[in-house]
Amino acid sequence: MLQAIGLTSTPRRDRPPAVDDLTFEAPPGAVTALVGPEGSGKTTALRLMLELEPGRGLTYFRGRPLRRIAQPAHEIGVVLGDVPGHPSRTVRGQLRMLAAGAGVPASRADEVIRAVGLGGLEGRRTGTLPRGAERRLALAAALLGEPHALLLDGPGAGLAPAERVRLHALLRAHADAGGTVLYTTRDPQDAARNADRVVALDGGRLVGEQPVADFARTRLRPRVAVRTPHAARLAAAVAQEARAARRPVEVVTEDGVLLVYGGDCAQVGDTAFRLGVPVHRLVEETGAPAAEAGGAPGPVPPTGERRGARRPVRSPLRPLRYELRRVLGVPSTALVAAAALAVSAVLAVLLGRGGTALPVALAAWPDLLPLPPAALGAGLLGALSFGEEYRYPALAAGRGAVPRRLALLLAKLAVAAVLALLLAVLAAGADLAALRLFYGPELTPVPDNWIPMAVSWLGLTVGCAWAGVLGAGVFRAAAAGVAAVLFVPVAFVPLLRQVTSGPAVRSAAGLPARLRELAGPRWSPSLDRWFTGVLEAAARPAGVALALMLTVLLCAYVLTGLRRKARW
The missing domain is CATH 3.40.50.300 (P-loop containing nucleotide triphosphate hydrolases)
Structure with missing residues (x-):
């Protein structure tokens, strides 16, 4: 009921x-x-x-x-x-x-x-x-x-x-x-x-x-619906015969169909036969509400409680599965990834020709670009994760705004991170293959510091993807997510370099050694290399700026979600 x-x-x-x-x-x-x-x-x-x-x-x-x-x-x-x-x-x-x-x-x-x-x-x-x-x-x-x-x-x-x-x-x-x-x-x-x-x-x-x-x-009148190519002629004849017989008849035309109120099929059919008018359809049906059918309004009941403008929509019951199907169900995901890989390989070949250092060539990151193509592609995919929700709402069609629950956010961040890692690995592999194809294997030796380079590279792409997700979630548009990604290298990194370039800045360079002393024999050399790589990547201005940007966006996302929830 x-x-x-x-x-x-x-x-x-x-x-x-x-x-x-x-x-x-x-x-x-x-x-x-x-x-x-x-x-x-x-x-x-x-x-x-x-x-x-x-x-x-x-x-x-x-x-x-x-x-x-x-x-x-x-x-x-x-x-x-x-x-x-x-x-x-x-x-x-x-x-x-x-x-x-x-x-x-x-x-x-x-x-x-x-x-x-x-x-x-x-x-x-x-x-x-x-x-x-x-x-x-x-x-x-x-x-x-x-x-x-x-x-x-x-x-x-x-x-x-x-x-x-x-x-x-x-x-x-x-x-x-x-x-x-x-x-x-x-x-x-x-x-x-x-x-x-x-x-x-x-x-x-x-x-x-x-x-x-x-x-x-009680509220509809019976009528005869007639479809004929001579509707006006038949209507005039039916009305004339009704006036002669003193019968109350109303004849109207709707969408090319002649509607006779107050008659029956036999009367209208006989009139059409006498006129020689062909009839394609003749049927009795109930028609529009009668003019006299008004009816008093129903009793006024108690109005109950007052509600707000919109009710928050629940998150998907299976958010990770939902997000995977959302990402893989549209061609834009594959198109963005393919474009990022193709541009990255072309830039790597151009940079390798000029004798650029191998890490820069593998990342395909010339000075004229704020970010490498793989990071830009990851950021765009992240921005689309919420941008498409607002542009083509499927979860909450007609039911308010897109859900801003933690489960959906975590699912989007997880899927965006996986896509970013795959894109980063594929881009590095494609760039390396292109460099070896054009210039031979002797120009692409494995550097000694490949661990911090790999950590920095993977962290950059994942961070850009997350910045796109959060930016689009906060500002409700994919373009805002892309702007959040570009804001880090264009504005945030130069500002951070100015702040951290003073003489009073302290260094944490001895942190791995101090941790090694505390951990004792359990601290293995491989763990030392990975931890040092993570610290080196995080200590760079781009890493610090990206971390700060993600923190700000996450806080803004949480605050706006709580505010809307309180208002609803």
Whole structure:
């Protein structure tokens, strides 16, 4: 049972509330239609139920408010607007990513693909799907967690008749299995054909809540729908005969279809036969709401508690799996990595020709670039991890901002670090192979201090990736993440060099020796080399600046997340 009690939206700019004291029920095992003209508050009512709109009121899903449902995806399936997510992701990739977010097995994605009739389109990019397939994909995403209740905003809008029939068959099957279905529509005929109960809205207030048979009998008028190439001629004849017979008849035309209120198929058919007018379609149906059907608003219930503007969305139930599917499901990851490797190899060959030192050539880091290509690529991949969440929201489509929980952040940092390490190793390997191919192995000897060089190189790429993740997470854009990466070498490193170049700066050069004395025989020579390499890498201005930058971004991320949580 879905119960909405006293839903009232917050008015804006001295206007009346879009929804005012709305109370109704949607029982299980039935399809409930929320009907009303455009601007009547249907969408706002759904958003109030999902706690996405500022206002008052309560909504219970099987006796529990939304905030007390531990796993909302397993209780409520929502379709608001178009299909969320990156348009380059495939149908199967999109659903498997969302399955990880909902905490269900990846096989569930294939089940809902078959259930909604998307078989054969699994490998199709979501951005290339036709309108009908898009709506089925949105419904498939809503069904992933096997929810009890489905809330859909205008699911049949813009669909062909055959697509609407298929959609409502899916909704009917869900209701017949014991689920609750609530959908909005502007078309009373749609509600009369497909719903079991109808909740009528007008001006944000309840004007009727009744079974569909009572709705069709009391609030709709019977009419005859005629499709003919001579609609104007037939309309004039029907109206003339009705006036002669003193019968109340109203004749209108909608979308090329002649609608006759107050007549029947026999009368209209006889008139068309006498005129010799061909008729392509002639059917009796229920039409638009009668002009006299108003109805008093329902009783005003208590308004319940006041809510904030938005409810924070929970993190994915399987954040690491979600992030892996997000990264590997779009072509941008492979394109960025391939571009970074190609540019790095070309720069390495150019630097090797000029007799540049081997470490600089392997890193492909000329003076004209603020960072080597591999570090820039790692930073861009890190920035996209949050930037794409905000540009193509899939986790929180229609449900507020992207989640800013610790589990999701740790998953993004872990995946970004792995990608950065792979990119750093592949770039160094590709650069070394290119140098040996062009100049021979004698020009690429292994230096003695390769350990601190390797630590510095890996730390630089991972640090850039993390700076991109945190920068994009704080400022909600991939461009901001890239700017955070570039800020370190362009502005932070020169400033830090000026601060640390004074004569009063102390040195920690003897720290490894002092630690060796404390540890005694347990301190091995290999550990000494690695620890010395880490210290040398961290003591460099770039390492210190990157560490400070990451600390600042992490603090900003935590503070902004706590502030939003407190406000919500």
